[in-house]
Amino acid sequence: MGKSSKKNKVILAPPLPPEVDDEDIIVSDEDVDFVEENREHVHLITGLNRKALDKVVTRVPDHDEDKVELLYEERERKRRAALALKPKDDDDLEVDPVDALPVKTLQGELLYRTAKRARSEDKAKGAESKSDDKDADAKQSSQKECKGRSNKKEDSKLQNVQRPLEIPKEKLHSVVLEEVKEELSADELFEKKKAQLAELGMAMLEDPESNIRSLNDLLIICNDTDQRVVKLAIMSLLAVFRDIIPSYRIRQLTEKELAVEVSKEVKKTRYYEYTLIRSYKAYLQKLISLEKQPYFYLVAVRCLCSLLDAAPHFNHRESLLASVVKNLSSSNDVARKLCSEAIRSLFRNEGKHRGEATVEAVRLISASVKLNDCQLHPDVIEVCLSLKFDEDLGKDESKEEKLKPKKNKRYQNRDVTKPSEKKKIKKELLSKARQEVHADLRAVSFTLDPKEKKMIQRETLAALFETYFRILKHSMNTSNSRYKATSVFPGGSHPLLAPCLEGLGKFSHLIDLDFMSELIACLKKLSGYTDHQGEIPPDNTLSVSERLQCCIVAFKVWRSNLEALNVDLQDFFVQFYNLILEYRPDRDRGEVLADALKTLLWEGKQQDMLRAAAFIKRLATFALSFGSAEAIAALITLKHLLQKNTKCRNMLENDAGGGSLSSLVAKYDPEAKDPYLSGALATVLWELSLLQKHYDETVSGMASNILSMANLNATQNPVQLSSSNPLEAYKDLSMGRELSKPTHKVSQTLKSKRKRRSKEFVALSPDVLEKADCTVGEDELREKLQNHFVVLRGISENERLRTELNHALSSINMYKEYNKQKKESKKSKKKVAKA
């Protein structure tokens, strides 16, 4: 407005048309019809605030009211003079044919005014106008602020034009809304709000730039009292944000930038971005606050997750990440799954955010693990398995870095020796320009320069390993102090250990060698190995599968790091040898055992003969006592061991004894803790001939295959090395077992019988064993099955009764409460009556 005052010419508003009585205006039937048809548009006209309009229309920018007054008077005088020339009476202002015509304002409204009225009003309004102005400007002020110094005339004009329109519209809106609220029932209100939301959302999606302010309206709806509406509002905001969030991060403008005058378009975009960020932040805060209410919990979490998925690069990522990571260990399965999926996709699509979010997420996870003392859901750590690192990350860059400065020095020296200043300056300029270009290019393209990428990955890795080591250490401490935490999460007192070990196995090639010995010592302790075998092992709270995993990880770590030096992990072999005995098919995870067989025995390069013999014997016994899947895994390993250690094939011969072969132990000791002292070479693999009669064809086939090796020369390698490894074989067969469940159950009962007797077995001859198997008659089987089903039926019956009982109890409680309330209400009524 200030600018317009520079111009000396004063533009006066056009004279107002004279006031015409409503009765005087003739309305055609057509018009009436039109109005009837378009009722909804009428509110615009009915809500016109004449005063406000007058004020705007008749006001002249930046002139003193008095001056304006004078000008008006002058004009009026002139007009009167002109009128005087005509025969009509001029003093009576009522009818002026020209003025009687309606005037179309800039908004296309038709106005009927008398000039006199306008003038008198103008006078009266002098005082009011300022305060009114303020009210009207309140909404615009924010706009102005962000636009910076929008001192263009056009702008002010635009605002002038907009203002009269908005005021009535809003007022009307609220009025109508209130009325509607009273009238409509709750359902209709809900429908209406839904429609409103849809409208706003559609408008946003159609043209986000111009409709950016309706984000605010949407946010306001989020505070509605109706929970369903809030839910819908959140969801629609999510859709809108997902769509309109730009693919870049909006940064805060610096003071300098704000000071510089910018073009209209830039201003517009700045305003747009500013509003977007503000409402985005408000939305996030709303979500985070809603997350605490159980009703909105899932919706809020879903919104947070999909926002993180869609816009990991955008502003306010930190709070978003923090809340998602927090929910990783929530007790709600669905929420947890959502969060872990979101984080996983964050890790997988690093191109979206250049890896920065990954570092933050891993750090947050690390912090939360530290904060909660490792008592979290395993999903928190499992997520990290989908992290990706470059293969050559572990290699040191220091050599390259060392080389570079030397070269530079040499160049510098040369430059000094050839003092051609001009060339030097030119060179510097060139290099400077090149650097700038590179920087620009990097900023534009989303790719990271390899060095930076390496930096980020290294930081991620450091945070990750910190977490892993913390978990290891924690589980070590607690197992030593025999501290048994009653935890709500599955996996005993160390819920995080299993995924942690898995992660260590996966990233084993990236572990620094300096940590190695400590890590191995830690794993050894965790796997339950003690130096003093005679003593009772300490009360280890880890399960068998976890201990097996420790062994596997130790092997993987060594193999991937120390290929050059062949190290024999004897202690872990000893531990594994003992753990095989502790395995129970239903309690422990068979895959882990098969994996252990694969990593420790099947893939191992070389085996000690004594140790191999001990393992062969133990695996044969093992295969006899468990299901077909475990048996096949064990047999494949056994065969592999026999193929590699030709001397061990003596065990396939039928005559026992002769254990003197470099061993001091003459007799096989099945319970020996140390494979070296078991004297396995002195025994015979009679288990194989039993296994030949196994009910499973694959197992029996494999057993006879192994037995055929005895007839071959020691130097000959009989059958080609079987292609499948123990793990695969185990998975294949266990899949088959799932499919044929009923038959499996029968075999299981048989198996359990065998298991119970397995201790007696060892000393018995094969014949006795076979007899024992045959005695399991049909009758016994039937009886067992009957018992089983009786128990099952009992359990289901019990469950049904329990639910009924719960139901009855709850209804009784409800009735009691109802009675209480009734009494209270009666009392209060009485009181009122007394009063």
Added chain:
Amino acid sequence: MRPLDEKETTMVFEKLFKFTGPNLKHLLERPSVEGPDPEPGRYCLRLHKNRVFYASESLVRRATAVSRTRLAGVGTPIGKFTHGGAFHLTVHALDLLAAHARRRIWLKPDTERSFLFGNSVPKSALARITENTKSGDGVVVMSMADVPLGFGVAARGAQDCRKADTNAVVVLHQSDAGEYLRKEEELM
């Protein structure tokens, strides 16, 4: 021939413990298979002419019938006390140690000969080493075919071996199977 006194027992056990660790218990408690007794006896240590013998109890009982001057030895000799009073393991103990040792190293096939001539084991000869070997531990040296060749003391641990020079000594030689030829007189 007499049982070892307390001081001597400590010295012998300390030496053996370096190799066997907690397996030392198995060394003495394993049931013997010698003799006609239905109940298997234990093994014990006896001192005779400054040499320490490892023999089953039944054998020791029978050996008492032989006069001290006439008795050349009983069971397996495992070491001797020097004039200075120190105890040294001899190569005879190799089988016993190999069965019970906790740390082993395996030699590359072409370097076995050098070790059997009485040299220490350099890193270049090392084919495999038991993890968590520390310097000062007793180790049994094996060929790749798992035949025990001798024993010695580790000069550096498994971890340090990685960084060591190829010529650096990994195992200090104490005794090897070649001594049966080189020191035949001394051993008998």
